[in-house]
Amino acid sequence: MCLYTFLLHLGISVAVGMESGITGGKEAKPHSRPYMASLQRNGHHTCGGMLIRHDYVLTSAHCLNDFSSRNHLLVVLGAHNISKQENSQQRIQVEKYIQHPMYDQNNKKDESHDIMLLKLKTKAKLNKFVKVMPLPKKNGKIPANVKCSIAGWGVKNPKDHRASSVLREVTLKLQFSFECKNKWQDYFSSERMICSVSDGKHAFCQGDSGSPLICNTTPLAIAAYTFYDDCTSRKYPELYVKISYFLPWIKKKIDENSIYD
Incomplete structure (x- = not known):
């Protein structure tokens, strides 16, 4: 982490x-927040996020700051216990990282543009465990x-x-x-x-x-x-x-x- x-x-x-x-x-009631996303790298939870469309997650721009390889960022949807392989989970790779252009990780005095969109490689399957917010x-x-x-x-x-x-x-x-x-x-x-x-x-x-x-x-x-x-x-x-x-x-x-x- x-x-x-x-x-x-x-x-x-x-x-x-x-x-x-x-x-x-x-502890939240399991799957009571079906819009929640766990952003993971090498199997470890790194950041949270929110599914806003079947192919987009909204999160913080700084979640990429320390990543040496962006290909390792995985979005996990439909999870409650991320230490288990739950049948409800959907694990989707990120196709594109869209940080706000005004965000600058080197300018620590202005974090007010700390927002990012993740375009998913495949569309999430919406069901009772995975929903758009x-x-x-x-x-x-x-x-x-x-x-x-x-x-x-x-x-x-x-x-x-x-x-x-x-x-x-x-x-x-x-x-x-x-x-x-x-x-x-x-x-x-x-x-x-x-x-x-x-x-x-x-x-x-x-x-x-x-x-x-x-x-x-x-x-x-x-x-x-x-x-x-x-x-x-x-x-x-x-x-x-x-x-x-x-x-x-x-x-x-x-x-x-x-x-x-």
Whole structure:
């Protein structure tokens, strides 16, 4: 499992974990989130993702940062326990990686374009275990204090870097944008990002960036990063890339890459 960190200077040096898992949550009901994807390399879970069309998965752009060979990235759909070969699972290779053009892995101060489309080599077979998650219809205002949920196969404890075998989920509360800006300063874009606040026990953590944040059955954002080594920090809200902002780009790229399908 790769771990991507960088230094953040907000008066003090802070390391930020770019890959997120679930801390303080619970095991999800098997196959209750049929849109979830496990991105794997060499048989190991690396990132989360969401099936948005039978041939496209939405995830974080930084999930490619440490890959020496992109041919080893595999999308696993229909999974609950990724340590087993479940009959419900579909394992599909990636045909094309489409990172947002404004994303730059070397510019650690702007992670607000951390979004990527994966075009699958073969179409997913939709059934009760594998379903498409519809995207939000417009870029609307997202209120604070709304309770949302996120799921993933990442670490349960930030001090134990072993990924979870089963899908886990946690409920988190959205934070006011001005609070996110106050804490993260230039590292937070209120236009392209939202954040949630931890109660000191519940959070996403290292191991599953790219997992969708679901609010009232709608996927509002993609997990981006959190305070490294202290995922449950009350001081620094957890950050997400807002999906609705990127709807025009998502549609454009899918249309461009579907001309010859």
